[in-house]
Amino acid sequence: MKHSILFFLTASVSITAVAHQPIMDMAPRWNNGYGVQTRVEHANSETTTWVEGVYTFKPSVRMTLKVPYVDGEMGNAILAVPLKRYTNEGSLTYNWSITPSVRMPTDGGNDWDAGLSVSYSSETPGLYQLYDAYTLGDKTGIDVNVGWSFPDGNGSSWFTLWDISAQDSDSGQRVLTGPVLVYFKRNVVMRAEYKVPAYDHDDEWKGNFINFGIGIVY
Amino acid sequence: MFIKTLAIALLYTLLVPFSLAQNNSVDSQEIAIEETHELTHAPTYEKAQNNNFIVSVHGIVCELCSYGVAKKIRKLSFIDTSQANNGVKVDVENQRIFITLLDNMPLDKAALFKAIESGGYKPIDVIAGRQEEEQE
Numbered sequence: 088m089k090h091s092i093l094f095f096l097t098a099s100v101s102i103t104a105v106a107h108q109p110i111m112d113m114a115p116r117w118n119n120g121y122g123v124q125t126r127v128e129h130a131n132s133e134t135t136t137w138v139e140g141v142y143t144f145k146p147s148v149r150m151t152l153k154v155p156y157v158d159g160e161m162g163n164a165i166l167a168v169p170l171k172r173y174t175n176e177g178s179l180t181y182n183w184s185i186t187p188s189v190r191m192p193t194d195g196g197n198d199w200d201a202g203l204s205v206s207y208s209s210e211t212p213g214l215y216q217l218y219d220a221y222t223l224g225d226k227t228g229i230d231v232n233v234g235w236s237f238p239d240g241n242g243s244s245w246f247t248l249w250d251i252s253a254q255d256s257d258s259g260q261r262v263l264t265g266p267v268l269v270y271f272k273r274n275v276v277m278r279a280e281y282k283v284p285a286y287d288h289d290d291e292w293k294g295n296f297i298n299f300g301i302g303i304v305y
Numbered sequence: 306m307f308i309k310t311l312a313i314a315l316l317y318t319l320l321v322p323f324s325l326a327q328n329n330s331v332d333s334q335e336i337a338i339e340e341t342h343e344l345t346h347a348p349t350y351e352k353a354q355n356n357n358f359i360v361s362v363h364g365i366v367c368e369l370c371s372y373g374v375a376k377k378i379r380k381l382s383f384i385d386t387s388q389a390n391n392g393v394k395v396d397v398e399n400q401r402i403f404i405t406l407l408d409n410m411p412l413d414k415a416a417l418f419k420a421i422e423s424g425g426y427k428p429i430d431v432i433a434g435r436q437e438e439e440q441e
Contacts, residue, residue, distance in 0.1 A: 116425035117373025146425040175364025175427040178400055212366045212398050238397055242368050271369045304372065 113210075114276075115143045115304045116173070124276070124302025131293050133157060139302075147171050154193070164193045165223075167202070181209035190223060200224035212238065215246060228254035232267065243272040250280055259289035263296050277301045356385065358412055360402045361429040362421055371395045374424025378402070381420055383410035401432070 115122055120143040128135045139153045149169045155162035167188035174181055188202035202223030209216055219230040234248030246269035253262045265282035282296040365371050375393045378384060384392040388405040395402050402421070406412060414431060421428040 113367060114369050115373050116370050117377065118423045118425075120373050173364075173425065175362075177363055178366055180364035180366055180370075180426075210366050210370075236367065238368055240396075240398070244368055274369070274372045276369060304369070305376075 114274075115141065116146050116171075117143065118145050119143065120304060122302055122304035124300055126278075126298055126300035129297040130295075131291070135162070137300075141304075146173055160194070162194050163190050163196070163198075163200075165190050165202070167204075178211050179209060181207065183207055186221075188223060210236075212236070215248065225257040226254055227256075228252060234267070243270070245270050250282060251285075252282065253286075254289075256289070256291075258291040260286065261289040261292050262286040265296070274304050275301070276303070356406045356408065358404050358406065358431055359433050360404065360417065360421070361432045362400055362402055363427040363429055365395060365400050365402070365426050366397050368395060368397055370425070371397065374402070374421055374426055377420040377424045378404060378417065381413070381416055383407055383413060383416075 114120065122141045124139050124141075126137040126139070128137065134157070136156045137153055138156070139151065141149055141151045143149045147170060149171070151167045151169065152164060153167075154164040165188055167186050169184050169186040171182045171184045184204070184206045186202075186204040186206070188204065190200040190202065192198050200223055202221065204219055204221035204223075206217060206219035208218070213235055215232070215234055215236055217230070217232040221228055221230070229252070231251045232248045234246055236244050236246045238244040246267070248267040248269065249264070250267045251262065251264045254260070262285045263282035264285045265280060267278065267280040269276065269278045271277070278298070278300045280296070280298045284292070284295070362374075365374070375391075375395055378393045379386050379391055383406050385405045385407045386392045390403075392405040393402065404417070412431065417431075418428040
């Protein structure tokens, strides 16, 4: 019962508050922009290195490719096409995004998975927020990132965010939550996050989640 | 199961405004086309006394996100990239862009606005020269 209440509260917060796609949600949002990032993710006693790329044909159409490596071996790559609708009003910019994706059997297997994500993010000179609902393969989840940015006026800025990620899969349910720190200078971005289970009824999940990423956009 | 239900509900909740935003965007696109049409016929600006201009731009609130718009403006032939900040500085606190023009070069407003739109933002107007603003 205690766990159920905690889960309900956390999930409710995640709906009013989320965040996903660290660098790629923000940039590049210009025509013919592109970027690469690498992330090292530690979870379940396993370290995964992600190599990711993004190309923006125009602000409303992007393409992303994410390739995971575990112990030096390639896992299943995810190809996605984020379709965004931006609105700029005074000191506010926001976008609705729908992202079809496919997970390809680049690990040598035969299984293909289709995915879909719908998200909303908004930003002012201070407040940033992102809400994302997604499904991919057997996984369905919600991510929320909310926090504040502190631009220095000279091309660099800190973001302090709170992340809540809830996921349901064949192996069970879990809710992870924790702080995120983002720093960028000019076109280089770094993101670090640390999340702990607030609700863990997932047979395949153990312990905390740590992620560190660095990327560059042009 | 609860997360799945919650995620599906959120997916649906987000999808409705996405489709509404698409409908609204048609109007925005039409307006943008009209504005672009007007801009192609707009006269170029005489250069300011000190070569500096300020452009008001809606939605420009993040320096990382505005990296591309600054890059696109710097490619314009009338921008003096030898000046501070390579001739372009974005003010995310006040949603403005400061630009410095080359000597004897007029401001081509249509080209400037096209570069800003290509960078993902909504140009509003050329509001003042920096020197004028400081005097105010």
